[in-house]
Amino acid sequence: MGAVWHQYSGFNQISGGGSVLLRYRFGLGRNAPWISLENRIGYSAFEEDFRNGWDEAAHVRGGFSFNDRVRVEGGYTYENSCTRDEDVWSWCAHHGDVALIVDLTSHLQVSLGYGYRDGDVVSYAVPPRPDIRAIAKQIEDGNTTFDGPPRNAYKLNGQTHAVSIFANYALTKYLAIRAGYEYRATSHDPLDYQNHLVTAKLAFSY
Amino acid sequence: MKFSHLLFLIVAHEVCAGSLEVTVQDGKGGPVADAVVYAIGSTRAAPAKQAVIDQRDKQFVPYVTALQVGTSVLFPNSDNIRHHVYSFSPAKKFELPLYSGVPAAPVTFDREGFVTLGCNIHDWMVAYVAVLPTPYFQVTGKDGRVTLRDLPAGAYTVQVWQPSLKGSPDKFAQHIDLAGTKELSFTLDLKPDFRVQRTPALSSGGYR
Numbered sequence: 001m002g003a004v005w006h007q008y009s010g011f012n013q014i015s016g017g018g019s020v021l022l023r024y025r026f027g028l029g030r031n032a033p034w035i036s037l038e039n040r041i042g043y044s045a046f047e048e049d050f051r052n053g054w055d056e057a058a059h060v061r062g063g064f065s066f067n068d069r070v071r072v073e074g075g076y077t078y079e080n081s082c083t084r085d086e087d088v089w090s091w092c093a094h095h096g097d098v099a100l101i102v103d104l105t106s107h108l109q110v111s112l113g114y115g116y117r118d119g120d121v122v123s124y125a126v127p128p129r130p131d132i133r134a135i136a137k138q139i140e141d142g143n144t145t146f147d148g149p150p151r152n153a154y155k156l157n158g159q160t161h162a163v164s165i166f167a168n169y170a171l172t173k174y175l176a177i178r179a180g181y182e183y184r185a186t187s188h189d190p191l192d193y194q195n196h197l198v199t200a201k202l203a204f205s206y
Numbered sequence: 207m208k209f210s211h212l213l214f215l216i217v218a219h220e221v222c223a224g225s226l227e228v229t230v231q232d233g234k235g236g237p238v239a240d241a242v243v244y245a246i247g248s249t250r251a252a253p254a255k256q257a258v259i260d261q262r263d264k265q266f267v268p269y270v271t272a273l274q275v276g277t278s279v280l281f282p283n284s285d286n287i288r289h290h291v292y293s294f295s296p297a298k299k300f301e302l303p304l305y306s307g308v309p310a311a312p313v314t315f316d317r318e319g320f321v322t323l324g325c326n327i328h329d330w331m332v333a334y335v336a337v338l339p340t341p342y343f344q345v346t347g348k349d350g351r352v353t354l355r356d357l358p359a360g361a362y363t364v365q366v367w368q369p370s371l372k373g374s375p376d377k378f379a380q381h382i383d384l385a386g387t388k389e390l391s392f393t394l395d396l397k398p399d400f401r402v403q404r405t406p407a408l409s410s411g412g413y414r
Contacts, residue, residue, distance in 0.1 A: 028292045028301065030329035030402065063409065068400070073409060101409050106401050111408045168408045176405040203406035 010048035017042020017055070031065035044081075053083035053090065074098035079119070088140040088155045093119020097162075106170070111180075113164040121158035121186055123193075124151040132156070135188060158193075160186040166199075176203045224384045226354040229391045230346050230366055237350025238394055240270040241368040242336040244343035245384075247360050251341040253277040256312060259323070259333060261289050264404070266323060266333030270369065272343045273335065278312035290326035297321050297337055320367060330404040334369050359385045370396040 019040035026033045038059040045052050056079070063073025077095040097115035104110060125132055126149050133139060136154040166180030177200075184195040230241040253274040260267045262284045273279070283289050283306050291302040297319025302309055304327070315321065315337045325331035336343070342362075344352035361383050365375040372395045380390055 025326065028290075028326050029294065029324060071409060099408070101407075103400070103402070106399065106403055109408050166408055168406070170403040170405040173404050176403075176407070178406075178408070205406045 010046065010051075012047040013044050013051075015042050015044040015055075031068065031071075033062065033064040035060070035062040050087075051083065051089045053081055055079070055081045069103040071101050072098065073101065088122060088138040088153050091120035091122070091155065093117050095119070099164075108170075109168045111164075111166045111168075113162075113166070113182075115160075115162040115164070117158075117160040117162070117186075119157065120155050121160075121188075121193075123154045123156055123191065125154065126150075127152050129154070131190065135191075156188045156191070158186045158188045158191075160184050168203075174204055174206055177201075178203055223355075224357045224359055225387050226357060226362075226364065226382075226384065227387065227389045228344075228346075228352050228354065228364070228366075229389075230350045230352075230368070231391070231393050232396050233393060235393075237346070237348065238368055238396070239346055239348045239350060240334075241346040241350070241366050241392075241394070242270060242272045242338070242343060243346065243352050243354065243364070243366050243392075244272065244336070244338045244340055245354055245357060245362040245364045246338075246340045247342070247358070247362045247384075249341070249358055249360075253341070256280055258282065259335070260284050261291075261325070261331070264328050264331060266325075266331055268333070268345075270334045270336070270345050272338060272345050273315060274341050274343075275318050275337050275339055276314070276316055277337075278314045279335070280308065280312040282308045289328065289331070291323060292326055293321050293323050295319065295321040298335070322369075328404075330402040332401065336367055357384055364390055366392045366394060368394060368396065370399050372397050 017040060019038055021036060021038040023034060023036040040057045042055050044055055057077055059075055059077045061073060061075030063071055065071040074097055080092040081090060083089045095115060095117045097113060099111045099113035101109060101111045123132060132154045136156055138155040140153040142150040142152060162182055162184040164180060164182035166178065168176050168178045170176045179200045182197040186193045226245060228243045230238040230243065232238050253276040257271060257273045257277055257279045259271055259279055260282050264285060281291055281302060288304045288306045290304045293300055297317045298315050298321045300313055315335060318337050318339050321335040321337060323333040323335065342354050342357055344354055346352050363379050363381050365379045367375045378392055378394060382388060
């Protein structure tokens, strides 16, 4: 059975890093097909510092436009996060996604997306859970605390299907507000998890 | 100088120089900016030596340029980053691959028509060039008004073009016989103004 935490501050984090991006356009004009390669390396420091570690993500993305207002893009990402002890908190995953992006007006853009992830997930449960222990790749016994009894952390391989809808509104020449919802369903038989993610952010570029 | 000669000179000036005061508005009566108003008559004059379309703060300046066919245009890049200017328009297809500073040679617009400019790096950068068969033209400001001055007396076809115009400028043409000052008004049928925004976008493929 699932459980709900009102707030869990252990995941609070500060991250820093850098990336290198190479983009190539096949032809002239904003409707020309394109491809990009990006590699990002960073370090994340969590409130629960046993989660601290280096992250690396390599992306290949591409896209093309149907017309001035409608475009499709998609990509593949390999992510690798490594803690000092390479323990249950280290993880890696393969991720593919595709999105349809529509400019409704000069200021308002919306996207509909689908993503698939195959990789490590960490599941927390109060022991004993022989069903999860049997399928776990790595286990951390009782080293995490939430509101309530200590829980084990089990690293599993999981497959995630995600669908999302986002909107981006240009407030000024440099500033946009972005909001969206993503639904994720992760499974590793016989377990399954659902996530509902709501995002709101301000994006600035010059 | 005799009085009769002086009178002739004054009358001759009045006959040769007229002006057109033109107002351009949309279907709701609001002023239309960036509209190119031009009067086509029988006069042919040599084109201006050169026009300039700058790139400043990752924008083309000005947004709309009107010039006579045969004019050369210089595209200086005043930014501290490179731009890649291009046009697919039939009236002038050209490309200035990634450059900074001032390109070595200007681009001559030698065919009548309307040209759309873009930057292959910065998708929101767009500008327009109206290449006209006449030396008598102006571009409206925010008030939607222009005055075409020093037009020789005679018959003219006055037309208006704007980047969002639905259809061809011929549809709105007005034929006049000019002597002195005349006022004209144009009401344009415009498409909704759709311009790619510079702000961060959901797509990661373009420079937006």
